[in-house]
Amino acid sequence: MSGNFARFAEVGRKIVAVGRNYRDHAAELGNAVPETPLLFLKPASSYITEGTPIKIPKGCSSLHHEIELGVVIGQKGTDISEGSAMNHVAGYVLALDMTARDFQSIAKKKGTPWDMAKGFDTSCPVGKFIPKDAVADPHNLELWCKVNGALKQNGNTKDMIFSIPYLISYISQYFTLEPNDIILTGTPAGVSGVKAGDVIQGGLAKLAEIEFKVVDRSGGS
Numbered sequence: 001m002s003g004n005f006a007r008f009a010e011v012g013r014k015i016v017a018v019g020r021n022y023r024d025h026a027a028e029l030g031n032a033v034p035e036t037p038l039l040f041l042k043p044a045s046s047y048i049t050e051g052t053p054i055k056i057p058k059g060c061s062s063l064h065h066e067i068e069l070g071v072v073i074g075q076k077g078t079d080i081s082e083g084s085a086m087n088h089v090a091g092y093v094l095a096l097d098m099t100a101r102d103f104q105s106i107a108k109k110k111g112t113p114w115d116m117a118k119g120f121d122t123s124c125p126v127g128k129f130i131p132k133d134a135v136a137d138p139h140n141l142e143l144w145c146k147v148n149g150a151l152k153q154n155g156n157t158k159d160m161i162f163s164i165p166y167l168i169s170y171i172s173q174y175f176t177l178e179p180n181d182i183i184l185t186g187t188p189a190g191v192s193g194v195k196a197g198d199v200i201q202g203g204l205a206k207l208a209e210i211e212f213k214v215v216d217r218s219g220g221s
């Protein structure tokens, strides 16, 4: 596998996200555990990296943090088998799947798409690329998120319902996975609202930490 995956957020074309992949998070929002992965897409224009703030989207009154392990794809594939799925992984990233929960609740009631709730500008803050070799077991990583220093989410990737190989195999039956695409593997319990001026911090075992400020649409706090 070759390529400069450190630039995945500049050149990657797809963000495939998995919803309700942790039992405790499905339960906290009153949802049943899915029988098959619940997929949605976020546009590449939703990426931001550290130093750029998260902007509350127009009309949103309930913006939630969701801390997630992202898988960075290194090798193109369609109909990838579960057995060979890890050969398609270049590495990992710590990410936030920022969610306009009020938009999502309305969409759920109306049966309309989640795009505005999940794909608005700045809704995918990401940390630095973590090479695959640096991670002994991606299915046993502590994952935490704090808001203004207070711990909100504290999970472990061992509690994912669908494993990374299963997700890669499943997703690639519908979306060809390409180098620099990422898969967001879902969030553990503890999601909560943030407002302008708040600071969100996240951590992935001893591998990565991120910090993002939340601002209003005009850039103010």
Ligand SMILES: O=C(O)/C=C/C(=O)CC(=O)C(=O)O
Residues within 6 Å of the ligand: 017, 018, 019, 020, 021, 022, 025, 029, 031, 066, 097, 099, 104, 185, 186, 187
């Ligand atoms: O079903 C809901 O009410 C909300 C689901 C999500 O936002 C799910 C995720 O994005 C996730 O579990 O990571």
